Structure formats: structure tokens, C-alpha cells
Amino acid sequence: MRRPLIRKLEKFTRLSQADKEMLVRIAAQRVRRFAAREDIIHEGEKPEFINLINEGWACRYKTLEDGRRQIIAFFLPGDLCDLNVFILKEMDHSIGAITPVSVSEISRAAFDEMMIGHPRITQALWWESLVAAAIQREWTVNLGQRDALERMAHLLCELFIRLEAAGCTSDSSCEFPLTQTELGETLGMSTVHVNRTLQELRASNLIVLKDRTLTIPNLQALQDVALFNPNYLHLDREGRHLDANEE
Amino acid sequence: MRRPLIRKLEKFTRLSQADKEMLVRIAAQRVRRFAAREDIIHEGEKPEFINLINEGWACRYKTLEDGRRQIIAFFLPGDLCDLNVFILKEMDHSIGAITPVSVSEISRAAFDEMMIGHPRITQALWWESLVAAAIQREWTVNLGQRDALERMAHLLCELFIRLEAAGCTSDSSCEFPLTQTELGETLGMSTVHVNRTLQELRASNLIVLKDRTLTIPNLQALQDVALFNPNYLHLDREGRHLDANEE
DNA sequence: ACGGCGACCTTACCTATGTTAATGTCGGAC
DNA sequence: GTCCGACATTAACATAGGTAAGGTCGCCGT
Incomplete structure (x- = not known):
């Protein structure tokens, strides 16, 4: 079984065996499954748990009165929804x-227990939540300043790099389940324009996107057209080397 | 002296006298002043303090390599920059x-001390930081889905309501120091279009904006054109009444 | 008193992107 | 095997919003 959360947190800090066991235990209690398109929690409800995505993709979204929908964030494997x-x-x-x-639903009690007994995890979780906030800010920049092509390229870079951190890529490819409608709702553009934009990226050999699989033959090139600067993902550990001692 | 932070936090919870004294004390040590347009902290620096805005307006911003600038958030009196x-x-x-x-610069030590001795404040600060995240999300919706007029109206509603929570409005007016250039950098539109949009809001009697003073004669009307739903500001206390026992 | 500057406003023109709608493709249900 | 729905694609046309250029006003320093 993959442990995308552990994998991701280790980008930030070293975790002890006990820390990892704690995380596995937490993730094991109260697991729920949802079908594609199903709501995990809906606007207006009272939040009782922190949700941890083990497998699959989810999103935050908001709908305006007149039906327009905006996807606000993606949750990839290993992502947590809103500490606290x-x-x-x-x-x-x-x-x-x-x-x-x-x-996995994490109760307040389980969360508090973890906060007390595992300072390393606590730190790492705050890091992950600061990164989530940084991503949200970058989306603001994306929507405010970049044009359609840059915007799309930027999103693809971000998702790819995040998936990589969670161990969900192989080589220069990853699963990519988003429809063009969803991309449009994310990037604030019409599906028609999403399509045009993807065509353009394909024509420049910046991406291969087919059968729900995305390949980025040259990530640096895509980053360049996106004006993508990965610093906001805060993915470099303190100077210490990353080591392969996972799981 | 106004205490916008205390005022704002009391929108969320009741604070004891000791809590308030603590907050005053924290805000008193290490106060710094900056001129308009000066940077408080710059991209690339290591953050050592949590900043609390006592007076005046500030903003987060990000600049792309090619010079485009996006304002990502506004800090109004009583706002904190990034717990943790x-x-x-x-x-x-x-x-x-x-x-x-x-x-006011709040050191890690002062922050930890407060977290330990004052659970009420701790809760209130987490609330404030969750609200800041919610605001960032709403900006994503704003930039992604709303057109120029709605976007501008939405921003004005938000700022007005936040200023009100901090005690910085009188009646239906507030100080409004943003230039049209800054509004453009916030809303992802050109200054020309900012101007057109403001004209349109003025022509519909939705706003009066002159000499750095904004008046909103009919807030509900402005909210209606903005499709503004204040729920994301989470400004309603537990069902208990607000009482005037401030300071 | 003068020059310079920044905020603001305006006009004319241009383009990125939206809209609408028709058509294509594919995989699953029966 | 065919019918259907979800998704992708394309074309023709419409428009919100950008760009460039210039003008006015008030303020500040000298």
C-alpha cells in the first residue's frame, strides 16, 4: 500500500518509525469511500473531521447563485483538508x-492526541497546511495575471510536481482524470477555450494528454511558458539530503 | 487607542480581561512603522515573526518575472499575517x-506563550486564520467566475465588512486608500477597465468614491450585484448576542 | 512661479476569450 | 449490434476587456 501522506511529509522533515506508525494508524480508522462526483462534505454542513485523501482526486468548489462553479483547489492522494x-x-x-x-476522517480527539505525542508530525502538518495556503495564493496570481496558455501550463506543472511528491507519477507521466469542463471551472475559462489551449500545448510538444494520462516530456520547458516558480511549494528539506529510506 | 484585533476576535468569541491584556501586551512589544509602499518583508527572506497590523493598510503581493504584479490579499487593521x-x-x-x-512583530516565543496560557485567544487566532484562508478562496472564485463589475463590487463589499468588524467604518463610509492601479493589480484588470467599472458603479448609485473615502449607500444592493454571500467571513458568534462590552 | 509627478479620467482601436451550436468519438448497457 | 450519454473538437460570430496615447488636476519641492 502506498502512503502518500508519509511520503509527502518526508519532503519536509524526517519522521521516526513511531511517527509513521501513528500516521498509518490514524489513516486506518474511519475510512470512507465516495464515487466520482459525489460530495464528501457540502456547503452549510458543520465540519466534524479533518479529511485525508488516501486514494483518488477530490476538489473544493463553490457555486454561485446563478450556477457558475469554481473549483478552488484539488486534493491529491496524501492531501489533508483544513487542519482545525x-x-x-x-x-x-x-x-x-x-x-x-x-x-480517512480524522476526529478532533485523534488530531489532538497526535499534536501532543508527536511534535514532528505536528510540525509537518502545519507545514503542509502552510503549503496549501501558498498554493491558494498562487492560484490567485494565476487567475489574476496569467493568460489562458500560461494558466493551463501552470496548473499542469503544479499538479505534476505535487503528484510526484506524493509518489503518484512514473517518469514524466501521471494519471490525469480531469475533464475539460473541470479544467475550465478551475481556470475560469470556457470549455471551448480549454480545448483550444490544450491543442496549442500539444502542438508545441509541451504535453501529451490522452486517455486520462498526462505526459510532460520536458517539464522545464512547460515551466518556462507558465512562468512557473516552484518555490511556493516549499518542497526542499532543510539542506539535509533526501534519502530513500521510505516506508 | 483602538484595538482592532480585539474587536475583531470578539466577533468570534468572548475574551476575558486577562486575554485582552495579553493581546495588548503582545501588540506593544516590537512595534515597527513603515512608509507607504515600503516592503514589510520581501520574497526570499526568512520569516521570523508573525506580523500584526495595528494601523493602516498593507498587502501581500507577488511579482512575475516579467513584472506583472498581483495583489493577493489585503491586511487591514487587526489583521495577522500567517500564524506559524x-x-x-x-x-x-x-x-x-x-x-x-x-x-507589531510577534516572536515565536511570545506566540507559544500565548498558545499555552490563553486557550481562548488560541482558538480565536485559529478562527482568524481560517477566515483568512476562506477569503483567499473567495478571491479565487472572484477572479475565476465574476466579471469586472461583479468582481469590483465584491471586493468593495468584502473590504467594507472587514473594516466594520475591525471598527474602522463610520456609518456607511470608510477610508479607502487604494489607487485604481492597485485595484487593477488586485482584480486582474487594467487601470482603464478599473476606471470604467468604478464609473459604472457610481452611475448606478452603488458607491460614492472620492478623496480616498468610500461610501456605500446601500450595502445590500451592492452585495446583490456582486453575488456576495458573507458566509465565508464567518462573522456570526455562536448564537449568543453580540454585546457592546468592548475594550 | 515653475516643473515634475502621480492619480485620475477619457477616447479609439484591437484581441483574447466567450457563446452557440453542430459534429465526432468512444465505451457501456441492453 | 445499436443506442445513448459523456466528452472532445471545430467553426462562425460576439464581446468584455486590454493597449496606447493623451489630457487634466492637485501637490510637492525649489
Whole structure:
């Protein structure tokens, strides 16, 4: 079994065996599965758990009164939804499955227990939540300043690099389940224009996207057209080497 | 002296006298002042403090290699920048003063001390940081889905309501120091179009904006054109009444 | 008193992107 | 094997919003 969360957190810090066991244990209690397109939690509900995505893709989204929908964030394997949410009275947005997903619900009690006994994990989780905030900020820049082509390229770079950190890529390829409609709802553009933009990226040999699989033959080239700077993902550990001692 | 932070936190929870004194004390040590347009902290630097805005307006912003600038967030009196930032190795964006500002720097030690001795404050600060994240998400929706008029109206509603929570409005007016260039950098539109859009809002009597003062004669009307739903600001206390027992 | 500067406003023109709608492709249900 | 729905693609046309250029006003320093 893959442990995308552990894998990702180790990009930030070294975890002890006990830490890892704790994380596995936490992720094992209260696992739920959702079908593609099903809501995991809906706007207006009271949040009672922190959700951890084990498998599959999900997203945050918000719908305006008149039906326009904006995808606000993607949750990939190993991603957590909002540390500390239980402080809020109700959700101001929804979280929905994109593919079939498996989600672990982490209760407030389990979370507090972890905070007390495992400072390393606590730190790592705050790191992950600061990174999530940084991603949200970068999306603001993306929507505000970049044009369609740059925007699309930027999103693809980000998703690819995040998937890599979670151990969900092989070589220069990854699964890519998003429809063009979903890409449009993410990037604030019409499906027609999404299609045009993807064609353009294909024509420049920057991406291969077919059968739900994305290949990026030259990541640096794609980053260049996107004006992509990975610093906001804060993926470099303190100077220490990464070591292969996973699992 | 106004205490915008206390005022704002009391929108979320009741604070004891000791809590308030703590907050005053924290805000008193290490106060710095910056001129308009000066950077408070710059991309690439290591964050050592949590900044609290006492007076004036500031913003987060990010600049692309080719010079395009996006304002990512506004900091109004009583706003905090990123609880827990010190975990990150370096800033991925800058924070700059818009007007002259007074800022309190909160050290990691002071923050930890507060976390331990004052659970009420701790909760309230997490609330404030969750609200900041919610605002960032709403900006994503704003940039992705709303057109120029809606976008501008939405921003004005948000700023007005946030200023109100901090006690910085009188009646239906507030100070409004943003230039049209800054509005453009915030909303991802050209200054020309900012101007057109403001004209349109003025022509519909939705706003009066003159001499750095904004008046919103009918907030509900402005909210309606913006498709503005204030739920994301999470400004309603537990069902208990708000009471006037401030300071 | 003058020059310079930054905010603001305006006009004319141009283009990236949206809209609508028709058509194509593929995989699954029966 | 065919019918259907989800998704992708394409074309023709419409428009929101960008670009470039210039003008006015008030303020600040000398």
C-alpha cells in the first residue's frame, strides 16, 4: 500500500518509525469511500473531521447563485483538508470527489492526541497546511495575471510536481482524470477555450494528454511558458539530503 | 487607542480581561512603522515573526518575472499575517505597506506563550486564520467566475465588512486608500477597465468614491450585484448576542 | 512661479476569450 | 449490434476587456 501522506511529509522533515506508525494508524480508522462526483462534505454542513485523501482526486468548489462553479483547489492522494476546521460553525464551500476516492476522517480527539505525542508530525502538518495556503495564493496570481496558455501550463506543472511528491507519477507521466469542463471551472475559462489551449500545448510538444494520462516530456520547458516558480511549494528539506529510506 | 484585533476576535468569541491584556501586551512589544509602499518583508527572506497590523493598510503581493504584479490579499487593521510562518524557510511572496502602517512583530516565543496560557485567544487566532484562508478562496472564485463589475463590487463589499468588524467604518463610509492601479493589480484588470467599472458603479448609485473615502449607500444592493454571500467571513458568534462590552 | 509627478479620467482601436451550436468519438448497457 | 450519454473538437460570430496615447488636476519641492 502506498502512503502518500508519509511520503509527502518526508519532503519536509524526517519522521521516526513511531511517527509513521501513528500516521498509518490514524489513516486506518474511519475510512470512507465516495464515487466520482459525489460530495464528501457540502456547503452549510458543520465540519466534524479533518479529511485525508488516501486514494483518488477530490476538489473544493463553490457555486454561485446563478450556477457558475469554481473549483478552488484539488486534493491529491496524501492531501489533508483544513487542519482545525472544526472551529468553524459551517462549511462555506463543498468538497467533492472527482474520481472515486478513499478518505480517512480524522476526529478532533485523534488530531489532538497526535499534536501532543508527536511534535514532528505536528510540525509537518502545519507545514503542509502552510503549503496549501501558498498554493491558494498562487492560484490567485494565476487567475489574476496569467493568460489562458500560461494558466493551463501552470496548473499542469503544479499538479505534476505535487503528484510526484506524493509518489503518484512514473517518469514524466501521471494519471490525469480531469475533464475539460473541470479544467475550465478551475481556470475560469470556457470549455471551448480549454480545448483550444490544450491543442496549442500539444502542438508545441509541451504535453501529451490522452486517455486520462498526462505526459510532460520536458517539464522545464512547460515551466518556462507558465512562468512557473516552484518555490511556493516549499518542497526542499532543510539542506539535509533526501534519502530513500521510505516506508 | 483602538484595538482592532480585539474587536475583531470578539466577533468570534468572548475574551476575558486577562486575554485582552495579553493581546495588548503582545501588540506593544516590537512595534515597527513603515512608509507607504515600503516592503514589510520581501520574497526570499526568512520569516521570523508573525506580523500584526495595528494601523493602516498593507498587502501581500507577488511579482512575475516579467513584472506583472498581483495583489493577493489585503491586511487591514487587526489583521495577522500567517500564524506559524516561521516553519517555512523563506517567504514565497512579499508584504508591502499601502498606506503608512504600524505593525507589531510577534516572536515565536511570545506566540507559544500565548498558545499555552490563553486557550481562548488560541482558538480565536485559529478562527482568524481560517477566515483568512476562506477569503483567499473567495478571491479565487472572484477572479475565476465574476466579471469586472461583479468582481469590483465584491471586493468593495468584502473590504467594507472587514473594516466594520475591525471598527474602522463610520456609518456607511470608510477610508479607502487604494489607487485604481492597485485595484487593477488586485482584480486582474487594467487601470482603464478599473476606471470604467468604478464609473459604472457610481452611475448606478452603488458607491460614492472620492478623496480616498468610500461610501456605500446601500450595502445590500451592492452585495446583490456582486453575488456576495458573507458566509465565508464567518462573522456570526455562536448564537449568543453580540454585546457592546468592548475594550 | 515653475516643473515634475502621480492619480485620475477619457477616447479609439484591437484581441483574447466567450457563446452557440453542430459534429465526432468512444465505451457501456441492453 | 445499436443506442445513448459523456466528452472532445471545430467553426462562425460576439464581446468584455486590454493597449496606447493623451489630457487634466492637485501637490510637492525649489
